[in-house]
Amino acid sequence: RKEVEQDPGPFNVPEGATVAFNCTYSNSASQSFFWYRQDCRKEPKLLMSVYSSGNEDGRFTAQLNRASQYISLLIRDSKLSDSATYLCVVNTAGSQGNLIFGKGTKLSVKP
């Protein structure tokens, strides 16, 4: 089983749609979880951290299910500017800051 798995997509959605991305991780000892966004030919940028209780930042909601080793990202009211690749990221337990990146899910929001 790969350490961090994501559906590669692409997800093609119309503006205003709600879209959800899922991610599973293999190391049950992982403690920190993140979603990064990467635009085409650009560097990854931190979108949000994922907390045990779930957290929301505007149109974005992240959820964590430790029992199922599952992370999700929900985007409401999609904008054209949300088009990007979304990377699920998990720390390597005991790794002094090292992270494992999923291969990403590509989102394309159409007018």
Add this chain to the structure above:
Amino acid sequence: NAGVTQTPKFRVLKTGQSMTLLCAQDMNHEYMYWYRQDPGMGLRLIHYSVGEGTTAKGEVPDGYNVSRLKKQNFLLGLESAAPSQTSVYFCASSALYEQYFGPGTRLTVT
């Protein structure tokens, strides 16, 4: 506050040539990282550093060397470039887990 910067942005090398990629951060972060990103492979960790004067191997260290002589700088060296090292190289830094990336270096080895 520039964050994380990388030089150069682009480079073309011939097989067997050497080069050094420079990463600089102005956030006083202890941890710094070098990744490569290839189509279909995602980001893979090459080497990392947990502080000035320290370095450690990541997932794909072969063919690369690194040095962290100053806290703000992390250098990645290719002693004898190979076509398999054609990739986009990203540097990142962090205080702990939240990593901040530089804009990347696109390297082509012919």
